[in-house]
Amino acid sequence: MKALIQRVSTANVEVDNNCVGSIEYGILAYVGLGHDDNLQSTQRMIDKILTYRIFENDSDPAKRGKLDQNVQQVGGGLLLIPQFTLMAKTDKGRRPDFGGAMAPDSAQALFADMIVYAKSQYPKIASGQFGADMQVTSINDGPLNFLLEII
Template sequence: MLALVQRVSRARVVVAEETVGSIGRGLLVLVCAEQGDTEAEGEKLLAKLLKLRIFSDAQGKMNLSVQDLDGQGTAGGLLIVSQFTLAADLRGGNRPSFTQAAAPAEGQRLYDAFVARARALHNDVQTGIFAADMQVELVNDGPVTIPMRVPPPSA
């Protein structure tokens, strides 16, 4: 399972000119299921994501996770957006291939499981709409952008 994580001051997802998900300070997480992924890869990715220490502490060091922000009196949000293009393969030329992305039905199943688990473990989880034409607006704080991958068992 792939993710691109961005530390944000705020972010939102718009579909058909309507905001469907938005957060203040927190993480924008673009997620892609790959062929061969199972819910176990999503669980591992989420566990790492929730503990990822990329927020500044009182001394200005990246020492806090999105969950640690709750202790500072400001909840850190998660905005989780499906993004199959993270699986792009450019080895064959200039037009990306997405053959490593999970098939749409399996991708949605794994995305939905990832979101459900995130909601069970974190208090502020917002989402986009799977397979919708979405516009994602964000203010990247830092900027801090981190790629993450938990490979499928066969990789």
């Protein structure tokens, strides 16, 4: 499983010109599920994202400029977007190989379970719609982007 996380000032996702998820300050996370992923790996990824320290501590002048707070500590939101293309193999040729991505039916069910778990851990969760043509808009803050992997 991979997640590309971005610290954002704001982010939203639309499907058919309707907003299906939005956050203000927080993390936009694109999530790719692989063949070996399961409920436990998605829970570990959510736990990692929610506790990953990519926010500055503005309240402590001694720590100003240091990334020592997580999204929960700053009261930010988390927008989860299913993104099978993160699982693409790109080391050969000029066309991505998506064979590493989980089959759509299984991935849809697992992504839904991932959202349920995320909401049980933190209230400020929003998500995209699996399998839809999504239009994601965000304003990167920093920009700060990190690729997280759970093996």
